[in-house]
Every structure is written in structure tokens, then in C-alpha cells.
Amino acid sequence: MKIHPFTKLSILLLITGAALGLFLTAQWRAKPSRVISPILPYTSLRDTRDILQKENDSLKNQIGDLQNQITQNQETLKKARVTSTPAFEELDDLKNKIALMAQKGDGIKIDLADSSASPATTETIIHASDLRDLINLLWASGATGISINDQRVSAATSIDCIVNTILINNARLSSPFVIVALGNQNELIKTISDQSNLVDLRRRKNLGVKFDFEPVKDFTLPVYNGSYNIQFSKIIQ
């Protein structure tokens, strides 16, 4: 039996119409999942994070200003000989030990960066653990002070990772990372050049991860501007 061309077209249109109907239904059904999905919490969380980050920056600035003011007052007291000079010298020595004083000197600058290769994999990016291992190694080679992207490493500093961001002193840092360590320059360079150190980072250098270093002269490390809260410790003899 021969089908009339017009009937053929009708069947074709019917199938196309049915497919169209299915898509329209799918579209309609997809909408509720967007409405009930957590878009509001997302924007709310993002806004809250931004507000808290602004507060964080402002508090750090206040701490920096107050530390400067206190240092100036201490200098004035020292000059006025209101209290003993050795006590002030001890105070400066302690502040230096806990990164509460800017430090100037020679050292090493290390550049770490994610590989430009796409797509990024765990092998081609810099991890918080890479930075932790590097800092540990720098202390081991006699560093006297360290900063990462201008964040001074202190006794309270932790290096943590959230998604593709690294948190240091609660500043969100991302690649590239510039690590500066002051100390005995020869010793620092010798340690970083040693092929038996930072083996994993060296292996990943072949995959495009940037890992370079060079000596620095008269570099100034910033003062740690985070918090050092002491609530539970008591000195005993």
C-alpha cells in the first residue's frame, strides 16, 4: 500500500511534535530543582564571606597600626629611661623571635606556581602541603624569618587549603606563590638545591609546575599582623 506523501509529513511532524513536547516537559520539570536548590544560601554565604573578609582586613590594619604605635611608645620610654634598657632589649629580642618585628636581610626567594597545562590535575598544581614541607625545610636550613606572598609566617600560622585557594594567616592566596626566607644565604641555597629535598615538587616540575629560586639581598619581611591570643597558658618556674 502506498502512503500518501502528505501523510508521511504528518507522521514526521507528529514525531517531531512529540519530541518537542518531551523537551518542554523536561524543561518544566527541571525548573523546580533550580527553585529548591540552595542558590539563596550560596549568595548569602558569598556575601557573608565578603563582609567578613573586609572586617578581617580592617582588623589586621588596626593591629598593624596599634603595633606601630606601641613600638613607638616603647622607643620613647626607652629613650626617656623610664624603665630599664635590658628589659626593652629582651622585649625586642622576643618580638623578633615571634615575627612581631620586620626583618631585613639576605636570603632566598622561591617561586612556586601551578602548571599552565590544561586541564589542571593534582599533579600540576601547588598544594598547601608543598608549602608546609618547604617552610619546614627552610627552618631546618636555618631560616630566621619567612614570608609567603607577603604573609609573615608566625608561631600561629597554619597553611591550609580550601578548593583552589590556600589560606595563610587567613589571607586567601592563589598561585603564583613567592616565598622569601632570610638567613644564611649559602646554607639556604645549598638546602634548596639539594636534589634529595622536596623530591615530589621536583618530580612535578617536569609536569610544568614552577619551582625556581634565586638569592635576595636586603629584603624586608613584613610584621605578622594576625593574632596571638594567650588565654590558657601560665608561666611556671
Place this chain on the structure above:
Amino acid sequence: MRSKKDYIIIFLIGILAGFLIVHQFYLAKQTKKIATGEDNQFLAVEVSQLIKVNSELRLEVKDLAQTEEKYQKSLEDRQSAQEELSKNLEKYKIIAGVTKVEGQGVEIKIEGDAGPENLVDLVNALRNIGVEGMAVNGIRFNLASYFKGTADGLFLGDTKITSPFLISAVGNAPVLKESLDRKGGIIEQIKGADRNWKISVEQKDKIILPAS
């Protein structure tokens, strides 16, 4: 016979169907991304971290403002200057680890062949939770302390340390205990799935840390 108009209609329906297919594909991707809550989870972590740090920073600002005010006054008052200086010296000595201290905290005991990277990660986590001082196997851990793995074993600075590793940390004891012990926390991560290590965390009212 089909007219030109019929072909145009089929063509337009085809375009619409194609548009809907692509749109549906992207919509499904977007919906999946939002529904997984990945972004929310990470943002929530950032927010909670900022809340914690900001509250610490506020305390620090308050503390520094009081110190600054007292130094201002002490320019005229020798006694007040001496008191403020002593207070500052005490605080900095605790942070630098140059004095023996006591306080509440936790003791973590690791029985296993932990490497330097495990202890580096643990110390980092303790700093993140918020400790005021630490010691590892009776050796005070301060800013410039480091772990080193050599052919002769594991060293903390120049001192060889062996299992069991005892990490004493002074700080808010319940917070430290809960943060360390939680599911997916640092202890679970260090332990790993395939390691036969024994790790315990004990909350203590009094922990004594030696001077470095």
C-alpha cells in the same frame, strides 16, 4: 505533494528542538552543580574560618589598644610602664616558647612509624585549631622548629625522636579534643585507611610544656 511552507515548518521545529537539547544540557549541568552544594560547602568552611579568626583578631585589637593606652599613660608613670612591659614580656615568652608553661590542653599519642610530613601536618592542624604552645616528646616546639627525616631516623631539630610520639598542646582543651577527634579530621587523615597506627587524644586539665 509537500509545499515549501511544510519544509520551513519542519526546519523551524528542528532548530527549536536543537536549542532545547542544548539548553537542557546546560541546565542539567548547572542544576547538578548547584544541587551538589560543593560551592556552599567550601564557602561555609571559609565563612566559619573567618568568623573564628575575626573573633581572635577582635580580642587582639582590644588587647593591643589597652596596651597602647597604658604605654601612653606610662610615659608619665614609671610603675605603670614597668607593669606593662612585664606583661608584654610574659606573653611573648610564652609564644616564643622560652619559658616553662602550664595550662589545659590535649595530649596526642601516636604509635606508628610517622614521618616528618605527618608531624608537620599535625602541628599545622593544631595551629589552625588554635594552640598557645606545643611540645613533641618533651621538646618545646616553637616558630622555627622543624622535623627532619634522615637515614638515621626522625629528628626534631637536632634531637632524634622515636615512636610513640607524644604531642602536648596547651589551648582550649574541649575545642582541641573535638576538632582533632572529629570524623574526617586530622587524626583520621594521618592515620589513613591502610596504616596500623594507634593514635589517641586525651583531654587534660593540666599540661606542662618545657622551655626550649
